[in-house]
Structures are given as C-alpha cells and as structure tokens.
Amino acid sequence: MPKLTLQGGMRLEIPNREEIRHDVASVMDERERVRARGFKPIRIALPGPSPAGQTLYVPGPESGYVWNLKLISVQLATNGTCLVYITSSAPSTSAVPLRLIANLNIATTSNYVTTYSSSQVLLMPDEGIYLNASQNLNAVFLAAAEVPAEMVFKAYD
Secondary structure (H helix, E strand, O other): OOEEEOOOOOEEEOOOHHHHHHHHHHHHHHHHHHHHOOOEEEEEEEEOOOOOOOEEEEEOOOOOEEEEEEEEEEEEOOOEEEEEEEEOOOOOOOOOOOEEEEEEEEOOOOEEEEEOOOOOOEEOOOOEEEEEEOOOEEEEEEEEEEEEHHHHHHHOO
16 A cells, blocks of 8 residues: 655555555455345256146145246157146146246147246246146146245346
8 A cells, every 4th residue: 555645744544556456356245245145046947746647736836935947948748738737736626726927838849848047937936847747747847046034036037
C-alpha cells in the first residue's frame, strides 16, 4: 500500500489497484457462495408402476422445500398420450385433477420430453406430479431445482 504525506504532515495509506481488486473479488466470491447455499439439483428416474399401470404419482418436495420443475420425460409401452398434473396426492378413482401442466400426445413415438423455463412450474411443499397415460408407463424422469421454501427466490434461475 503506497504511503502519502498530506499537507500538514499527516501520513495516509491508500490501497493500490491490485489490493482493491483483491478485496472486491473476495466480497463477490463470498456473495456467490451465500447465493448458492441451499440450492440442490434433483433428478428422479423411476420405472413404471408395478404391476404395469397407466397412472403414477411422484411425490414432490418435502415440507419446507420448493422445486422449480425443469423437465419431465415419460416412456409409454406404445404410442399414446400422457397428461401431467400437479396434485397433493393420487386422485380418487375417476376424479380428474385440476392443475394440468403437460399434455404429451405424439402418435409417432412412445417417448415424450417436455421442458419448462425458469419458474414456470413451482412445486410447493407436499405437492407432487400425477401422470395419467393412455398406455402403460414404462419409465419416468424428472429434473428440478430444490431450495428451502424461505429461499424460493433462488429457484428463479
């Protein structure tokens, strides 16, 4: 740190450019560490229901956490459709959930993938995904970002 003498004889130390850069970089690194704390990538790969079935409930975040859903991939036994809902549990027989988030309907393949942009689908504590397909479900894959509920702003990435 260079030393300067001010008028009147007072000595003053002024940080040089390198010292300032080092201090600013340290503060920014700590800010990034704090921002990343609590963020957890979630990947869930499941086989279809056993015995083979056309519906499946996938539990979401535990109480106190929020998921920012990024991707749902579904593999059916043959061509068909699959409706994807947000629910609190598997609905009763013949009931139709209200919160539809995807209608996977392609006649040329039995594999479906749908992605969501940032914060488009947030799963709150004790919510999950319910899949209702026209054919048996062979496999399901979900990708999400989990954060503590009080830090939900961190899921908006």
